[in-house]
Amino acid sequence: MSSKVWGGRFTASPNQLVEEMNASISFDQALLDEDIEGSIAHVAMLARCGIVEEAEAEKLTEGLKKVHEKVTSGVATFSAQYEDIHMNVEMLLHEEVGELAGKLHTARSRNDQVATDMHLYLKKKVKNIMGLLKDVQHVLCDKAEAHIDTIVPGYTHLQRAQPISFAHHLLAYFWMFQRDTGRLEDSLKRIDVSPLGAGAIAGTTFPIDRTFTAELLGFDEVYPNSMDAVSDRDFIVEFLSNASMLMMHISRLSEEMIIWSSEEFKFVEFDDTFCTGSSMMPQKKNPDMPELLRGKTGRVYGHLMGLLTTLKGLPLTYNKDMQEDKEGMFDAVETLEKSLSVLAPMIESMTVRSEHMYESVKQDYSNATDLADYLVTKGMAFRKAHEVTGKIVLTAIQEKKNLLEVSLEEYQSYSPYIEADIYDFLRPENVVAARDSLGGTAPNQVKKQLNHAKSLLKSNY
Numbered sequence: 001m002s003s004k005v006w007g008g009r010f011t012a013s014p015n016q017l018v019e020e021m022n023a024s025i026s027f028d029q030a031l032l033d034e035d036i037e038g039s040i041a042h043v044a045m046l047a048r049c050g051i052v053e054e055a056e057a058e059k060l061t062e063g064l065k066k067v068h069e070k071v072t073s074g075v076a077t078f079s080a081q082y083e084d085i086h087m088n089v090e091m092l093l094h095e096e097v098g099e100l101a102g103k104l105h106t107a108r109s110r111n112d113q114v115a116t117d118m119h120l121y122l123k124k125k126v127k128n129i130m131g132l133l134k135d136v137q138h139v140l141c142d143k144a145e146a147h148i149d150t151i152v153p154g155y156t157h158l159q160r161a162q163p164i165s166f167a168h169h170l171l172a173y174f175w176m177f178q179r180d181t182g183r184l185e186d187s188l189k190r191i192d193v194s195p196l197g198a199g200a201i202a203g204t205t206f207p208i209d210r211t212f213t214a215e216l217l218g219f220d221e222v223y224p225n226s227m228d229a230v231s232d233r234d235f236i237v238e239f240l241s242n243a244s245m246l247m248m249h250i251s252r253l254s255e256e257m258i259i260w261s262s263e264e265f266k267f268v269e270f271d272d273t274f275c276t277g278s279s280m281m282p283q284k285k286n287p288d289m290p291e292l293l294r295g296k297t298g299r300v301y302g303h304l305m306g307l308l309t310t311l312k313g314l315p316l317t318y319n320k321d322m323q324e325d326k327e328g329m330f331d332a333v334e335t336l337e338k339s340l341s342v343l344a345p346m347i348e349s350m351t352v353r354s355e356h357m358y359e360s361v362k363q364d365y366s367n368a369t370d371l372a373d374y375l376v377t378k379g380m381a382f383r384k385a386h387e388v389t390g391k392i393v394l395t396a397i398q399e400k401k402n403l404l405e406v407s408l409e410e411y412q413s414y415s416p417y418i419e420a421d422i423y424d425f426l427r428p429e430n431v432v433a434a435r436d437s438l439g440g441t442a443p444n445q446v447k448k449q450l451n452h453a454k455s456l457l458k459s460n461y
Helices: 016-022 025-048 054-073 085-105 110-145 166-191 210-216 226-231 234-260 288-311 320-349 354-362 368-377 382-398 408-414 422-426 428-433 443-458
Strands: 151-156 159-165
Touching: 025 054, 025 085, 025 110, 025 210, 025 320, 054 085, 085 110, 110 166, 110 226, 110 234, 110 320, 110 443, 151 166, 151 354, 151 428, 159 166, 159 428, 166 234, 166 443, 234 288, 234 320, 288 320, 354 428, 368 382, 368 422, 382 408, 422 428, 428 443
Parallel strands: none
Antiparallel strands: 151 159
């Protein structure tokens, strides 16, 4: 005879390997808070609907609170024998209130119970991640405000393109993260739905009030279809998709910071507290933190693909495959929380080598576009101006001089349009300031952009 709570129709207990593989308590114990919260709401509803007596509900509620207190304090522990968080809580509750614990599961299944737990968990975690993301955005704004006039080479194809404000570069990531915030905020609409009371598949014969439990748990809506309620994992897939997008943005920023901190670039230097050394080479200062952030992106991508693959062939409603929905979700949450928590202070403490950035701009040809634009303002067609500028740049490269070092006589040998004012036109500060179109890198536009960013950060999610 099986000792399991579902063992009434079985004549033998599960094989030991089956029991080990079937158990999920090793990871779903992370849902303790949500499981207790959901159970307390369920008990309140059972009493309100006359399914259990008020005195029984009070005893069950107090028992659940004691279970939570004992587990969190380490007095009570979970066992793989009871498979999951739900049955472990119920067994511990039995120790507190005796046979009355068996009434806790009236009018619900583990199917709607675990779905409720995950909705509650993810709702809380998404809001926390949004807060951590906001911290990163604040740091980006602060760093940008300090470097509006700092000029750095801008790149396309990782080749020098045009000089830009370093603040403009940093704020590009602010807007990426702002879109991530918007996606996370929008996903709460799908997370904030209660499956509690859907039962195993078809609802229940008891006169329950699902709207009441939803209100107690702070859900905005209730699933209108019991089958969808217990089988829906779209909200987790959506979270993992949003998490992957966010990690991709973190990874891109990390990649740039790794490049910037290299000896070849020398644009920034990380604080020692965010770097490590080499066990063999004593001179090394390795940017391990941004490298780890870049590396952990693949981990989150994997969780998204794993869950999509798990769900793609499942018939309605619940299948044991869906036990695989949790570990990836938990790990993605933890990865995001840790990544954002380290990213903010790492950027904040990063030293920006403004002078080296400026010297790098002075030694390149990223002001070539402005030479072409100069010729256009003098009356030359852009295509012709582009060709003439290309020839001037080629000669300058061959003679190992930048465009500010080309003599006026040399310039005029290519075009009589070029006059002495060309040198002022090509100065890095003026090249940057000239990009005064909406969203451009000119200090005037960057200040407007920064003010917009700050106003968004003041709003509540």
